[in-house]
Amino acid sequence: MFRKKILYIEDEPYLARIVSDTLTLKGYEILHKKDGTRLTETIKQFNPDLIVLDVMLPHIDGFTLGNVVRNLFPKLPIIFLTAKNQPNDIVQGFESGGTDYMRKPFTMDELVVRIENQLRLVAQHTPVQNPLPDEMHLNDFVFYPAKMELHFKDVVKRLSQRESQVLSLLCLHRNKTLDRRMLLQSVWGDDSFFNSRNLDVYIRKLRAMFAADENIQIITLKGQGYLFSC
Incomplete structure (x- = not known):
């Protein structure tokens, strides 16, 4: 049976053994590394489905x-x-590419649930994955959903999966109210506190991307959601 692969980067030996052994018993294939040395090469060779990453690491932080x-x-x-x-710290974690954030100390049950949730979100078919135009013109910007790229004149910005998903929903509801809870459910699968904070980070990042055009605005509608005006 195919096992999901998890790359686990942790420099504390005792914790690393507990986590690795527990996740192995849960049916995952685990590759443990004590630091991020040669990380890109490791990912290409191991091809993990998910990374569990400690923040306080030697040499290069998480x-x-x-x-x-x-x-x-x-x-x-x-x-x-x-x-x-x-x-x-939580905001920095999400801004640094995290899709979830766990405080130490934690229980193994919680870690397993969070891993399962992240893998389910990757696999599930969400409204964001519905067919979209190959390109979406937003004034002087052009958004390419399939390539996850945002073009502005000669500048090409490669988007993360989450950035692309959030922007896709904003585009589909252009000049209409986009319900915040619906956005959270569509992209993250629930509207928990941590996912809500995560969404705030991505909205802020998207606003910064469109800062060059004052006619494009992502307006927060208190108690409702967002209005993507362009």
């Missing part, structure tokens, strides 16, 4: 590694594990 993964492998989900639990 947030920096997350950015590398997100730029090169935009569809690969990342769960950050860290003792850092301030709100700005």
